[in-house]
Amino acid sequence: MATHKILLLPGDGIGPEVAREVEKVLGWLSGRGIASFETETDLVGGAAIDAHGVPLTDAALDRARAADAVLFGAVGGPKWANVPYAIRPEAGLLRLRKDLGLFANLRPAICYPALAEASALKRELVEGLDIVIVRELTGGVYFGEPKEIVTLEDGSKRAVDTQIYTSGEIERIAGVAFDLARKRRNKVSSAEKHNVMKTGVLWKEVVTRVHAEQFSDVTLEHVLADNCAMQLVRNPKQFDVLVTDNLFGDILSDVAAMLTGSLGMLPSASLGAVENGTRRALYEPVHGSAPDIAGQNLANPIAMIGSLAMALRYSFGLGEAADLVDGAITRTLAAGVRTRDIAGPGANAVGTSEMGDAIVREL
Amino acid sequence: MATHKILLLPGDGIGPEVAREVEKVLGWLSGRGIASFETETDLVGGAAIDAHGVPLTDAALDRARAADAVLFGAVGGPKWANVPYAIRPEAGLLRLRKDLGLFANLRPAICYPALAEASALKRELVEGLDIVIVRELTGGVYFGEPKEIVTLEDGSKRAVDTQIYTSGEIERIAGVAFDLARKRRNKVSSAEKHNVMKTGVLWKEVVTRVHAEQFSDVTLEHVLADNCAMQLVRNPKQFDVLVTDNLFGDILSDVAAMLTGSLGMLPSASLGAVENGTRRALYEPVHGSAPDIAGQNLANPIAMIGSLAMALRYSFGLGEAADLVDGAITRTLAAGVRTRDIAGPGANAVGTSEMGDAIVREL
Numbered sequence: 087m088a089t090h091k092i093l094l095l096p097g098d099g100i101g102p103e104v105a106r107e108v109e110k111v112l113g114w115l116s117g118r119g120i121a122s123f124e125t126e127t128d129l130v131g132g133a134a135i136d137a138h139g140v141p142l143t144d145a146a147l148d149r150a151r152a153a154d155a156v157l158f159g160a161v162g163g164p165k166w167a168n169v170p171y172a173i174r175p176e177a178g179l180l181r182l183r184k185d186l187g188l189f190a191n192l193r194p195a196i197c198y199p200a201l202a203e204a205s206a207l208k209r210e211l212v213e214g215l216d217i218v219i220v221r222e223l224t225g226g227v228y229f230g231e232p233k234e235i236v237t238l239e240d241g242s243k244r245a246v247d248t249q250i251y252t253s254g255e256i257e258r259i260a261g262v263a264f265d266l267a268r269k270r271r272n273k274v275s276s277a278e279k280h281n282v283m284k285t286g287v288l289w290k291e292v293v294t295r296v297h298a299e300q301f302s303d304v305t306l307e308h309v310l311a312d313n314c315a316m317q318l319v320r321n322p323k324q325f326d327v328l329v330t331d332n333l334f335g336d337i338l339s340d341v342a343a344m345l346t347g348s349l350g351m352l353p354s355a356s357l358g359a360v361e362n363g364t365r366r367a368l369y370e371p372v373h374g375s376a377p378d379i380a381g382q383n384l385a386n387p388i389a390m391i392g393s394l395a396m397a398l399r400y401s402f403g404l405g406e407a408a409d410l411v412d413g414a415i416t417r418t419l420a421a422g423v424r425t426r427d428i429a430g431p432g433a434n435a436v437g438t439s440e441m442g443d444a445i446v447r448e449l
Numbered sequence: 450m451a452t453h454k455i456l457l458l459p460g461d462g463i464g465p466e467v468a469r470e471v472e473k474v475l476g477w478l479s480g481r482g483i484a485s486f487e488t489e490t491d492l493v494g495g496a497a498i499d500a501h502g503v504p505l506t507d508a509a510l511d512r513a514r515a516a517d518a519v520l521f522g523a524v525g526g527p528k529w530a531n532v533p534y535a536i537r538p539e540a541g542l543l544r545l546r547k548d549l550g551l552f553a554n555l556r557p558a559i560c561y562p563a564l565a566e567a568s569a570l571k572r573e574l575v576e577g578l579d580i581v582i583v584r585e586l587t588g589g590v591y592f593g594e595p596k597e598i599v600t601l602e603d604g605s606k607r608a609v610d611t612q613i614y615t616s617g618e619i620e621r622i623a624g625v626a627f628d629l630a631r632k633r634r635n636k637v638s639s640a641e642k643h644n645v646m647k648t649g650v651l652w653k654e655v656v657t658r659v660h661a662e663q664f665s666d667v668t669l670e671h672v673l674a675d676n677c678a679m680q681l682v683r684n685p686k687q688f689d690v691l692v693t694d695n696l697f698g699d700i701l702s703d704v705a706a707m708l709t710g711s712l713g714m715l716p717s718a719s720l721g722a723v724e725n726g727t728r729r730a731l732y733e734p735v736h737g738s739a740p741d742i743a744g745q746n747l748a749n750p751i752a753m754i755g756s757l758a759m760a761l762r763y764s765f766g767l768g769e770a771a772d773l774v775d776g777a778i779t780r781t782l783a784a785g786v787r788t789r790d791i792a793g794p795g796a797n798a799v800g801t802s803e804m805g806d807a808i809v810r811e812l
């Protein structure tokens with residue numbers, strides 16, 4: 087049996103708590119002989135700053151490179167609000183994405199039937215919602231240079247960020263979106279601001295060409311990013327796969343996630359290019375480090391356990407084990423087990439570790 | 450009686466239809482001797498491209514400069530999808546904003562009680578909603594240079610957009626937001642991405658300083674733009690005044706507008722600096738040119754008529770006339786008159802001109 091190498095990076099806030107529940111699931115899977123894992127753990131974000139003065143050490147990055155998949159918790163918190171920009175907690179995550187070449191961020195927004203009531207939207211608008219945001223993750227304004235603040239002669243300041251996209255970067259993320267749509271409902275919506283941004287003009291042009299040349303069987307629509315945000319609120323079920331750039335993807339995927347009413351439930355995958363039959367990958371919950379509830383056994387571990395299920399499926403070729411985990415999550419929810427974030431007002435809620443235990447029992 | 454000079458720029462799509470209803474209201478106000486207007490009309494957007502080959506002529510810009518206020522409809526449509534970037538319809542609007550120095554875009558998102566049902570959100574989340582987005586409108590990625598697409602030696606392309614903010618630009622928009630909050634519920638939320646963007650770092654720093662130096666009586670909170678988009682969906686009533694940059698403002702204000710369920714109802718004001726006691730101003734509906742329903746007498750003219758009410762109040766010092774117009778809108782709605790966009794499914798709806806007539810009757 088192949089041994090799958092996992093680097094676990096719990097990070098800050100609720101990260102370590104939800105990571106602990108993932109370890110329970112990993113323990114169960116190897117205990118039953120279903121799969122064999124070699125799990126290393128390292129620091130990232132604020133925890134790494136505290137220990138090493140940087141949010142990701144070179145050694146941790148090397149371990150990430152050597153792993154078959156990275157399982158990432160969350161980073162950041164008020165404790166590190168005043169560290170210099172270059173070594174802020176988020177820089178650890180951004181370095182992982184960039185240096186591992188994880189250009190494709192897949193963020194499913196699925197409205198779990200049992201939880202439709204938790205959405206801010208009317209039930210009929212979100213019931214059955216199942217869309218995936220494909221967000222470009224290694225380009226755009228996140229990494230373009232110049233990116234700087236300069237002090238002018240009169241003492242005032244001037245800040246610059248640069249959004250850059252090459253046609254190659256757009257081609258490759260478009261390919262991921264179209265491929266995915268073919269396995270789903272065969273529709274891609276591409277969001278940009280071609281009426282204001284040159285990167286939007288190029289984005290639209292390249293997506294149109296990739297579609298015409300390779301994917302004309304898929305339905306393609308172009309939508310302005312501002313209108314897209316509106317449409318996500320007005321009628322999210324009109325979308326299937328939504329492909330967009332790094333910054334718009336950051337915002338639109340958060341809107342989409344919030345619609346489902348179950349932010350604590352949503353996993354994500356960040357994938358690199360396929361090389362020699364493998365691809366680098368990092369899996370993380372869509373939610374952040376939630377410092378306000380950290381350390382109180384209140385966090386929902388399902389997004390993190392769901393991220394493991396994605397890793398089993400996409401990085402380890404363990405589709406059956408992934409089905410096992412997803413099935414256990416579904417049964418646990420169907421049995422009415424709820425953490426605070428997904429329990430209705432006044433309803434009983436269990437803690438992080440109880441939710442993890444309940445899922446393991448359902449495996 | 451002073452004569453107020455208005456430049457009316459109906460534009461494209463439903464723009465001319467809703468502009469016609471504003472003219473009815475202007476006619477009524479001058480007919481009753483309540484105010485005196487000198488109204489000029491000119492072309493903008495696709496209409497100007499068709500007539501003059503550019504989306505805004507220098508002559509029209511001069512007329513806008515000479516006017517006390519510009520009333521703007523909407524621009525764009527599929528007909529002009531392939532005109533060169535530099536002369537696309539939207540460039541006319543962007544030139545007006547930039548050349549008139551209209552740096553402060555005020556976008557109220559108000560949920561009209563009679564229309565709360567039309568929101569995608571659950572009623573209790575939006576009933577009574579009353580927030581204002583203060584969007585910086587003449588800086589950021591909309592205007593920063595370089596902004597270009599270059600073809601590389603291998604035939605691939607590279608597109609660049611540049612987001613620039615100076616401390617002066619941020620100070621002045623922050624001042625507008627804090628001033629406004631003092632007249633409202635005394636709270637400002639400032640949205641940026643300081644964890645990824647240097648313009649976000651400077652934005653947060655300057656807003657913090659302006660607050661400490663001049664507005665410490667106002668409650669200030671900083672929120673990441675992605676989280677802000679989420680919070681707008683989750684619980685919009687937590688906000689009062691939301692200040693943000695040009696690009697985030699574009700998206701967040703569209704989300705906020707959509708929440709109210711009455712996109713066809715929302716006016717906006719774009720204001721310049723106060724100079725010699727006056728300030729340049731442009732008023733426009735938040736909605737776009739809606740080419741799909743153009744020319745069919747289906748558009749809701751209330752956003753445009755509401756934009757006139759804002760002009761009466763803020764540019765002409767005609768607060769009572771503004772109250773008259775706002776009151777007429779409220780009574781018309783209370784009487785159950787609805788255009789298609791705000792009528793419930795299956796309910797009776799009137800056309801654009803009938804809605805305009807109904808409002809004039811209530812004046």
Ligand SMILES: CC(C)[C@H](C(=O)O)[C@@H](O)C(=O)O
Nearest residue numbers: 162176179180336644645675
């Ligand atoms: C933590 C932060 C740098 C990150 C981002 O902006 O990409 C987060 O918001 C996300 O969406 O993963």
Ligand SMILES: CC(C)[C@H](C(=O)O)[C@@H](O)C(=O)O
Nearest residue numbers: 281282312525539542543699
């Ligand atoms: C038409 C377009 C250029 C404009 C913008 O992006 O600012 C519009 O979306 C708006 O919000 O007024």
